[in-house]
Amino acid sequence: MAKHPSLRNAVNTLVRALAKAGLITLQQERFEYSASAMKRLFLNTVDRTCLINAVLLQGVFAEPRTVVKLFVDTAMRADHAVWAKTLLIDQQSKAGQGFIPSKLTDFLSILATDADLKTVTLPNPFAETLPQMGIGPAKSTSLMHLAAVQAAVLSKGDSMMAHYLNGDLDKAYHAAILIGTTSPALEQYRDLIIRDYCDSKAVKALLEDWR
Amino acid sequence: MISRYLYILFLLPSCALAKSSEPEPVKLVNACKELIAMYDRDGQENKLVSWFGSVSEGMQAGYCRGVIVEYRRHDDLRAAEHWSSHERCNQPDWFSQAQKVASYPATSASQHSVASLLEASCGR
Numbered sequence: 001m002a003k004h005p006s007l008r009n010a011v012n013t014l015v016r017a018l019a020k021a022g023l024i025t026l027q028q029e030r031f032e033y034s035a036s037a038m039k040r041l042f043l044n045t046v047d048r049t050c051l052i053n054a055v056l057l058q059g060v061f062a063e064p065r066t067v068v069k070l071f072v073d074t075a076m077r078a079d080h081a082v083w084a085k086t087l088l089i090d091q092q093s094k095a096g097q098g099f100i101p102s103k104l105t106d107f108l109s110i111l112a113t114d115a116d117l118k119t120v121t122l123p124n125p126f127a128e129t130l131p132q133m134g135i136g137p138a139k140s141t142s143l144m145h146l147a148a149v150q151a152a153v154l155s156k157g158d159s160m161m162a163h164y165l166n167g168d169l170d171k172a173y174h175a176a177i178l179i180g181t182t183s184p185a186l187e188q189y190r191d192l193i194i195r196d197y198c199d200s201k202a203v204k205a206l207l208e209d210w211r
Numbered sequence: 212m213i214s215r216y217l218y219i220l221f222l223l224p225s226c227a228l229a230k231s232s233e234p235e236p237v238k239l240v241n242a243c244k245e246l247i248a249m250y251d252r253d254g255q256e257n258k259l260v261s262w263f264g265s266v267s268e269g270m271q272a273g274y275c276r277g278v279i280v281e282y283r284r285h286d287d288l289r290a291a292e293h294w295s296s297h298e299r300c301n302q303p304d305w306f307s308q309a310q311k312v313a314s315y316p317a318t319s320a321s322q323h324s325v326a327s328l329l330e331a332s333c334g335r
Contacts, residue, residue: 169259196263203262203269207253210276211306 014054017064023071024050050118059130060084071117081112083162164193173197236320236328239278243313246272279305282329300333308332
């Protein structure tokens with residue numbers, strides 16, 4: 001832990017977010033004989049699975065906020081599982097992060113079910129290093145970020161692409177028209193979605209007109 | 212060695228040739244199957260269906276509708292001319308006739324002509 005400050009920071013942030021959401025309970029203890037006034041945090045053993053899963057999920061999705069939501073919001077969890085699958089399985093050779101394909105498939109399929117993430121331990125898809133260590137080629141701190149950079153799908157494009165890949169053209173279109181010009185590649189996806197929406201609307205109107 | 216490459220040469224255009232070698236009646240049946248499938252998919256899903264990249268399906272669907280609408284228009288003219296002896300089509304509109312055409316197996320359609328296929332779909 002001490003050797004990888006970026007991992008320590010990432011996990012600390014995550015632990016705080018999880019505790020705040022009431023997913024895990026932390027116990028604070030003050031060392032009476034310690035010279036420093038530093039507090040140490042202790043975890044309950046029952047929360048072990050939850051924390052392991054959270055760290056792995058953070059490795060994939062980066063944002064602690066997203067990780068917390070994955071535990072509680074089943075609809076969002078399903079959305080993200082599909083999206084992660086599309087981005088990671090299709091682009092895995094490009095992502096540059098070493099991971100074990102069979103474990104990743106297991107990881108994603110458990111994520112796609114509604115198995116309780118507080119009791120079922122997810123398989124570790126990362127080969128040797130966690131992305132949070134920040135020592136990958138792109139110094140990215142999550143697998144999704146790495147894949148998203150590759151696919152040029154950044155923050156704002158997230159929901160647009162998630163809806164689109166989910167087959168919800170209406171929602172994807174409404175997300176797309178809100179996106180300004182940020183990156184050329186993202187613009188391409190946005191224009192593609194807008195074009196697909198207009199074309200599909202026209203086909204629908206034509207089918208109705210014919211009947 | 213050369214025969215090995217010739218074999219590959221023959222394999223390459225197989226995708227593009229597959230459709231054009233079909234006889235006209237088979238094309239019509241398949242086109243109507245595409246048309247009905249488009250309506251089915253549009254009706255089943257309660258959100259907007261993405262037709263991205265469905266140009267070939269769309270063109271086939273349009274072909275089927277065009278053939279049937281024109282056939283029915285011609286049939287109406289014939290009915291006006293020979294009103295006493297003309298047997299009207301038993302399908303009330305182009306859509307039900309397209310459904311009838313789409314119901315024929317594509318394999319047996321090759322044994323008939325387009326005209327006889329359309330006549331049969333009208334119950335004649």
